[in-house]
Amino acid sequence: MLKMSNIAKIYLTDTVKTQALQPFNLDIKAGEFVAVVGPSGSGKTTFLNITGLLEDYSEGSYFLNDQDVTDLSDRQKSRLRNEQIGFIFQSFNLIPELNLFDNVEMPLRYRKFSAKERKNRVVDALTKVGLVNRQAHYPQQLSGGQQQRVAIARALAGSPSFLLADEPTGNLDSSMADGIMSLLKDINTAGTSILMVTHDLQQAAKADRIVEIRDGVLTENESINQVVA
Numbered sequence: 081m082l083k084m085s086n087i088a089k090i091y092l093t094d095t096v097k098t099q100a101l102q103p104f105n106l107d108i109k110a111g112e113f114v115a116v117v118g119p120s121g122s123g124k125t126t127f128l129n130i131t132g133l134l135e136d137y138s139e140g141s142y143f144l145n146d147q148d149v150t151d152l153s154d155r156q157k158s159r160l161r162n163e164q165i166g167f168i169f170q171s172f173n174l175i176p177e178l179n180l181f182d183n184v185e186m187p188l189r190y191r192k193f194s195a196k197e198r199k200n201r202v203v204d205a206l207t208k209v210g211l212v213n214r215q216a217h218y219p220q221q222l223s224g225g226q227q228q229r230v231a232i233a234r235a236l237a238g239s240p241s242f243l244l245a246d247e248p249t250g251n252l253d254s255s256m257a258d259g260i261m262s263l264l265k266d267i268n269t270a271g272t273s274i275l276m277v278t279h280d281l282q283q284a285a286k287a288d289r290i291v292e293i294r295d296g297v298l299t300e301n302e303s304i305n306q307v308v309a
């Protein structure tokens with residue numbers, strides 16, 4: 081589903097060259113749940129932005145569902161992003177002026193769906209996260225855990241091939257975090273691949289595989305993976 085070969089990222093400014101990511105290979109198969117862990121400043125955000133087609137890489141090749149993304153225009157990339165990737169952020173990123181229905185519908189408006197199809201998708205996604213009866217409510221009327229569920233519904237509504245989650249439980253207390261993790265597990269079991277950045281090893285251990293980034297070096301964490309297995 082996702083195949084990266086010798087991907088590297090260098091940031092160049094007038095005076096400083098930062099090798100944010102050393103060349104790495106990564107292969108994620110359809111249906112996998114992969115956690116990415118690593119200390120602050122190690123390159124996780126850079127990795128996530130590259131994977132989410134939000135940032136270019138300096139070297140290497142990246143195939144998303146057998147499509148080479150290297151030479152796509154910005155417009156083609158945003159289209160691919162909207163169709164294939166569902167984003168989930170630490171701070172939920174819901175629009176406060178819109179009710180839950182409209183929040184979930186928003187990314188679907190950039191697709192070629194009829195109003196009826198959009199409605200079916202929103203209702204279906206809100207049902208999956210257990211909030212369909214709150215669709216006329218506004219984000220500030222919900223708890224943090226519920227807001228994250230809405231953000232997950234928004235990410236799911238377009239039937240992406242994978243979810244990209246950046247510290248999805250980072251703003252939640254531990255019981256809400258566990259609820260979100262079990263929802264993500266259910267979504268994964270139902271067939272959607274997930275790539276999740278977290279610094280929480282306990283949450284990471286619930287994934288199928290753990291990838292570690294340290295000082296820009298990405299490795300499969302074999303010892304943790306054995307423990308998880």
Ligand SMILES: Nc1ncnc2c1ncn2[C@@H]1O[C@H](COP(=O)(O)OP(=O)(O)OP(=O)(O)O)[C@@H](O)[C@H]1O
Nearest residue numbers: 091098099100118119120121122123124125126127
């Ligand atoms: N736009 C940029 N220009 C120059 N250097 C950058 C830029 N963005 C990131 N870096 C550098 O690349 C390295 C990796 O940063 P990155 O933000 O990916 O780390 P991170 O693991 O996500 O950290 P955190 O967990 O604190 O968010 C750091 O040394 C950072 O200073």
